[in-house]
Amino acid sequence: xxxxxxTAQLTAVVAALTLLSGGALAAEKWDMPTPYPDxxxxxxxxxxxxxxxxxxxxxxxxxxxxxAGSLFKHKEIKNAVRGGQAPIGEFFLGLLANENPIFGIxxxxxxxxxxxxxxxLWKVTKPKVSDLLDKQGxxxxxxxxxxxxxxxxxxxxxxxxxxxxxxFRAYNxxxxxxxxxxxxxxxxxxxxxxxxxxxTGRVEAMITSPSTGVSSKAWDxxxxxxxxxAWIPKNIVVVNKAAFGKLDAKTRDAVLAAAAKAEKxxxxxxxxxxxxxxxxxxxxxxxxxxPSSALxxxxxxxxxxxxxxxxxxxxxxGQAVLKAYNN
Ligand code: PCA
Numbered sequence: 001x002x003x004x005x006x007t008a009q010l011t012a013v014v015a016a017l018t019l020l021s022g023g024a025l026a027a028e029k030w031d032m033p034t035p036y037p038d039x040x041x042x043x044x045x046x047x048x049x050x051x052x053x054x055x056x057x058x059x060x061x062x063x064x065x066x067x068a069g070s071l072f073k074h075k076e077i078k079n080a081v082r083g084g085q086a087p088i089g090e091f092f093l094g095l096l097a098n099e100n101p102i103f104g105i106x107x108x109x110x111x112x113x114x115x116x117x118x119x120x121l122w123k124v125t126k127p128k129v130s131d132l133l134d135k136q137g138x139x140x141x142x143x144x145x146x147x148x149x150x151x152x153x154x155x156x157x158x159x160x161x162x163x164x165x166x167x168f169r170a171y172n173x174x175x176x177x178x179x180x181x182x183x184x185x186x187x188x189x190x191x192x193x194x195x196x197x198x199x200t201g202r203v204e205a206m207i208t209s210p211s212t213g214v215s216s217k218a219w220d221x222x223x224x225x226x227x228x229x230a231w232i233p234k235n236i237v238v239v240n241k242a243a244f245g246k247l248d249a250k251t252r253d254a255v256l257a258a259a260a261k262a263e264k265x266x267x268x269x270x271x272x273x274x275x276x277x278x279x280x281x282x283x284x285x286x287x288x289x290x291p292s293s294a295l296x297x298x299x300x301x302x303x304x305x306x307x308x309x310x311x312x313x314x315x316x317x318g319q320a321v322l323k324a325y326n327n
Contacts, residue, residue, distance in 0.1 A: 027059055027060055027061070027062060028060065028061045028062070028247065028251075029062045029064060030061065030062065030063045030064065030086075030087045030088050030243070031064050031066060031071060031086050031087070032046070032050065032063050032064060032065045032066065032086065032087075032088045032089055032090070033066050033069070033070075033071040033072040033077045033080060033081075033086050033089045033090070034046055034065060034066065034067045034068075034069075034077075034089065034090040035067075035068070035069050035074035035077060035090065035091055035092065035190065035191070035192075035235075036067065036068060036191055036192075036215070036235075037067060037068045037191070037192065037215050038067045038068070039215055040067075040191075040211060040212075040215050041211060041266075041269045041270065041273055042090070042144055042146075042235050042266065043065070043067045043068075044269070045144060045262055045265055045266045045269055046065055046090060046237070046262070047065055048262065048265065049063070049142075049237075049258050049259065049261075049262040050062075050063035050064070050065055052258040052261060052262070053254060053255055053258045056254035056257065056258060057250075057251050057254045060251055061247065061251050061254070061255065063088065068192050069190060069192055071086065072085070072086065072089070073190075074091060074092070074095065074190050075095065077089040077090070077091045078091050078095075078096065078138075078238070081138060081238055081239070081240050082136050082137055082138060082240070084240050084242065084243060086240075087239060087240045087243035087244070088141075088237070088238070088239045088240070088243070089237070089238060090235055090236065090237045090238075091235065091236065091238075092171065092172065092233065092234075092235055092236075093106065093129070093143065093233065093234050093235065093236045094106060094107040094171075094172040094173075094174060094233050094234075095171075095172050097172050097173040097174055098173050100132055101310055101313045101314040101318055102125060102128050102129060102132065102314060102317070102318055102321060103129065103132075104172065104173060104174050104310070105121065105125055105310070105314075105318070105321065105322075106118070106121060106122070106125070106145075106231065106232065106233045106234050107172060107174040107175065107231050107233045108174065108231060108303065108306055108307055108310055109178065109230045109231055109299060109300070109302060109303030109306060110230060110231065110299070110300055110303040111231065111303075111307065111325075112231065112232055112325075113148060113229050113230065113231060113232065114148075114229075114232075115145070115232065115267070115270075115271055117232075118145050118232040118234075119267070120325060121325055122143060122145075122234065124321055124324040124325045125321055125325075126140070126143070128317065128321055129236075133238060134241070137240060137241050137242065138238040138239070138240065138241065139238060139239050139240075139241050139244055140236060140237075140238055141237045141238060141239055141255070141256070141259035141262075142236070142237050142259045142260070142262050142263035142266065143234045143235065143236045143237070143263065144234060144235055144262070144263060144266030144267060144269075144270060145232045145233065145234045145235075145266075145267065145270050146208075146209040146211060146212070146232065146233055146234070146235070146270065147209040147210055147211055147232070147270055147271075147273045147274040147277070148209070148227075148228075148229035148230065148231070148232055148274065149207050149208060149209055149228065149229070149230045149231050149232070149233070150207065150208075150209070150210065150213075150225050150226055150227045150228050150229065150230070151205070151206075151207050151224075151225070151226040151228050151230075151291070151295075152205060152206050152207070152208065152213060152218055152222045152224065152225055152226075152286075153166070153204070153205040153222060153223070153224050153226070154204055154205070154221075154222055154223055154224070155223070155224065156224050156226075156287070156289060157205075157224070157226060157291075157295055158292050158294060158295060159292065159294040159295050159298055160182050160183070160295065160298035160299065160302070161183075163179075163182040163183060163184045163205070164182075164183040164184070165183065165184065165185065166184040166185065166204055166205045167184070167185050167187065167201070167202065167203045167204045167205070168182075168184035168185060168186045168187070168203060168204075168205050168206065169186075169187060169188075169189050169194065169197060169198075169203040169205070169206035169208075170186040170187065170188045170189075170206075171188060171189070171190075171191075171208070172188070174306065175207060176188060177306055177309075178207070178302055178306065181302045181305060181306070182298075182302060184205065187202060187203055189202070189203060191212055191215065191216060194206075194212075194216040195216055195217065195220065195221075198216075198220070198221035198222070199220075199221065204221075205222075207228070207230065209273070209274075209277070210225070210273065210274055210276075210277030210278045210280075210281060211273050211277050213225060213277065213281055213286070214277045214280045214281060217284075218281065218286060219281070219284035219285050219286050222286065223285070223286060223287060224286065224287050224289060225278070225281055225286050225287070225288045225289070226289055226290075226291040226295065227278070227288060227289070227290060227291065228291050228295075228296065228299060230299060230303070237259070237262075239255070
């Protein structure tokens with residue numbers, strides 16, 4: 001064998017070895033910021049998603065979940081993923097309602113109040129939501145709903161006049177608007193900060209799910225849960241498109257398959273949550289009440305006002321989505 005041939009063969013062997021070890025070393029590690037505590041079913045679902053991805057890719061992609069706003073604060077997560085500081089992340093879709101009303105459609109009171117309706121609403125909003133986020137370099141992986149939203153307070157609220165002047169915890173533009181229309185005084189507070197906010201008297205009432213009531217130990221500061229089932233808002237998981245594009249096709253497919261599974265599993269978990277978490281609220285001394293017809297009709301009026309304003313703000317595109325939903 002000539003020396004040049006030998007050199008060529010050696011080069012090939014070295015190249016192959018580099019490729020092999022490179023392949024093994026190139027296990028991609030992704031940090032994933034999420035806003036809610038580990039025990040929340042959304043976070044449990046995401047941990048499972050990360051596990052599924054790791055298994056399906058034979059460890060080639062490892063997603064490290066940072067829950068409860070520990071890596072990025074909730075309000076920063078979307079932009080962190082957009083800017084590539086985190087390749088993937090979760091947030092409350094309705095948090096973006098200020099940016100575009102379409103993101104807040106699922107927190108409009110009494111538009112979609114059961115899971116079948118929520119599913120239909122997601123089906124008709126998903127293309128628009130995906131499109132808007134795509135323009136920001138984000139790809140939607142999956143969305144999972146919270147259980148129906150109910151009203152927590154220290155005393156029973158029999159009509160909206162009982163909400164007058166209450167220091168009300170809001171979580172986005174819609175809940176802020178609802179509080180204002182009810183004559184309450186809204187303050188936006190993250191789930192992770194709820195116990196502190198209630199303990200110090202910054203807030204004294206809120207609308208959220210049985211899940212969040214349990215995760216924040218609502219019984220420590222509140223006594224009533226009015227099961228209003230007013231809307232079913234969602235969390236969304238997005239990936240930075242550039243980061244996603246750097247994965248090989250097989251890994252990308254594995255992520256998409258795990259995401260589809262997570263969406264299905266998440267909806268199922270959400271449906272099971274309502275009864276399960278209401279039972280825990282009761283066990284800890286919260287009075288779970290069916291809202292009075294006066295309260296319901298007051299809330300519906302507020303919902304109608306909010307929908308009217310939403311339609312004005314959302315323009316033709318929003319109206320098209322609403323029309324598709326109502327068809
Ligand atoms: N929990 C979250 C969003 C909706 C819900 O049920 C919160 O209270 O912020």
